[in-house]
Amino acid sequence: MTEYTNMQLKVMEPERVLIDREANKIIAEGTNGSFCLKPRHVDFVSSLKTGILMYESGGEEYYIAVDEGILVKVGERVLVSVLNGIMGRDLSKLEQAVRERFEKTEAMNKAAGIAQKSMEADLLLHFLELEET
Numbered sequence: 001m002t003e004y005t006n007m008q009l010k011v012m013e014p015e016r017v018l019i020d021r022e023a024n025k026i027i028a029e030g031t032n033g034s035f036c037l038k039p040r041h042v043d044f045v046s047s048l049k050t051g052i053l054m055y056e057s058g059g060e061e062y063y064i065a066v067d068e069g070i071l072v073k074v075g076e077r078v079l080v081s082v083l084n085g086i087m088g089r090d091l092s093k094l095e096q097a098v099r100e101r102f103e104k105t106e107a108m109n110k111a112a113g114i115a116q117k118s119m120e121a122d123l124l125l126h127f128l129e130l131e132e133t
Contacts, residue, residue, distance in 0.1 A: 004039035004076040010079040025056040044073040
């Protein structure tokens with residue numbers, strides 16, 4: 001059995017790598033509950049729900065607010081793929097950053113919904129004009 005003293009944690013969004021660094025402890029929230037990984041933990045796969053992933057590196061704790069995703073541990077490598085992630089060292093500042101991104105995303109979704117309804121109304125008007133001719 002191979003002994004690992006650290007894990008190599010890599011957290012990725014669809015278009016970028018958030019972090020790629022050593023960690024000696026990872027705590028995350030899976031769909032079946034929260035769990036803690038340490039270097040000697042068996043290989044592991046879990047779907048993640050929206051929440052906070054905490055990792056410890058060099059005696060310091062770091063946090064990443066994650067949207068749903070998947071975590072895979074194989075040997076010393078831990079790969080995490082998420083839709084969105086926001087890194088932070090201070091939980092209160094991280095909460096504020098998440099809230100700001102959520103409000104921005106909500107506003108963009110609202111604008112997209114309005115644009116879609118406008119396009120649907122225009123299309124319906126064109127169909128009505130075609131019927132009249």
